[in-house]
Amino acid sequence: MTADLSPTPAPQLSPTRRAFGVYIGRFEPPHLAHQAVMREALEQVDTLILVIGSARAARTTKNPFTAQEREALIRAMLTEAGVDPARLRFVAVRDHLYDEGRWLAEVRSGVQAHTGGSADVALIGHIKDGSSYYLRSFPDWDFLPTHVISGLSATAVRRALFERRLHDLGGMVPPAVEAFLREFYPSADSAALRAEYEHLLACQAALDPARTPPIAVTAHAAVTRAGRVLLLRRGVHPGQGNLALPGRELLPDETLVACAARAAQLDTGLDVREFMGADATSTGLHAAWLAGQVFDAPDRSPRGRVVAHAFPFNLGSGPLPDLRPGGDAAQALWLPVPEALGSPELFFEDHHAILEELLARA
Structure with missing residues (x-):
């Protein structure tokens, strides 16, 4: 050209x-x-x-x-x-x-x-x-x-x-x-980007061209405890190696805040309900729901139109629970909040902006 x-x-x-x-x-x-x-x-x-x-x-x-x-x-x-x-x-x-x-x-x-x-x-x-x-x-x-x-x-x-x-x-x-x-071009960074580009092309090719591209709805958990935030390191494309908040697509039979809690458990092995007392399914999750936000920038994800809902779960102080990565997570970790907020270049898509917004409101 x-x-x-x-x-x-x-x-x-x-x-x-x-x-x-x-x-x-x-x-x-x-x-x-x-x-x-x-x-x-x-x-x-x-x-x-x-x-x-x-x-x-x-x-x-x-x-x-x-x-x-x-x-x-x-x-x-x-x-x-x-x-x-x-x-x-x-x-x-x-x-x-x-x-x-x-x-x-x-x-x-x-x-x-x-x-x-x-x-x-x-x-x-x-x-x-x-x-x-x-x-x-x-x-x-x-x-x-x-x-x-x-x-x-x-x-x-x-x-x-x-x-x-x-x-x-x-x-x-x-x-x-x-x-x-x-x-x-021959660098490791370039090779990773080419692999991600090919992954995204394959995802787009799998869509039915006769249908309107689907709008995905996801829910994410911003879990904090003792000054640290719960994150995962992605093990797959897109964003392989980047830090992300636990998240899952919404199922037909669950609420958004319940989806976020499910994501935390599946991605990191942490059940936030255990830290909310006996009323975890009512008062505890309702408090997180009240503090949740919608993140819907049209181009927030290269995967297509993805509308994200994110909810903060403050688990107070005390020892940090052990983690067990699952799903797309290669690693689950507790990162000090100042370190996470100070490292936007390490995050997947707009997850750093999501974390900033939720913690600012909290």
Whole structure:
């Protein structure tokens, strides 16, 4: 695929040069269209601040590269194109699927750390669909529309990488990025991602195309005791090796909170009812139900449309019960809460965000 990156006819941009420009993206990985937008922006601003999203997350087929890797790639491809790297600044922000205000605050504070309080800031982008909503979320920053229009997407680049079509990369990414991808390809991380990609393709192929893709409903348990949280390490794809909360799909004859309790027992060998007293099926589970939350970001899972319900079970203090992993769990463990909250890059899908939300409410 060769991208057409020639600017389309458009009104002339204001001749006023800005002190700072902000370009927000995931850049998974950065490609020729990204490079063209950045070079166009640098013709209109003195300093370009690149906000790299989906930072500090486990590698997935959607987000295969770390924020540090993406920053290095952007620096390399722009330097290769003759850009002075002193004109670049970087901000890495995490995804906050269930707290948009927190995401906006992280972007704003990261940018302000580079602008020194200057109000001479412009936001660069192209409003193409609902995914561009964030371009309207910073009303105090002037908007500079890009004139670079291209059908190229990072999704196509990732597919070429996972489908072993390295010969297609040259028409989609700058030379510095292609060199990195070819070096990354034989790595253990790349092999794990290819295996996960093939697993997801097999799951999609198993769906009946004549039917609407099913919506799965799952329930998860966030069990805490003595300052630790109960987690499992996944032993299967997707997310093999990542930490996750115990969870199961809802059965026709059970409540959501009962499903979460069942998941904890099947995945880790821990029966939370034993710690709730004789009324475990009424008052104890009802308290957990009252504190539960729904997590329904449409793209929260690469497996398809999965709506998750999660419930906190606080088992108080005392000795930590022995665990026995089961199901998809390769390991069950008690992790100190601060360590779990401080390690979003170790978690499966949005389970870290779920844990953050539940513990914040608790």
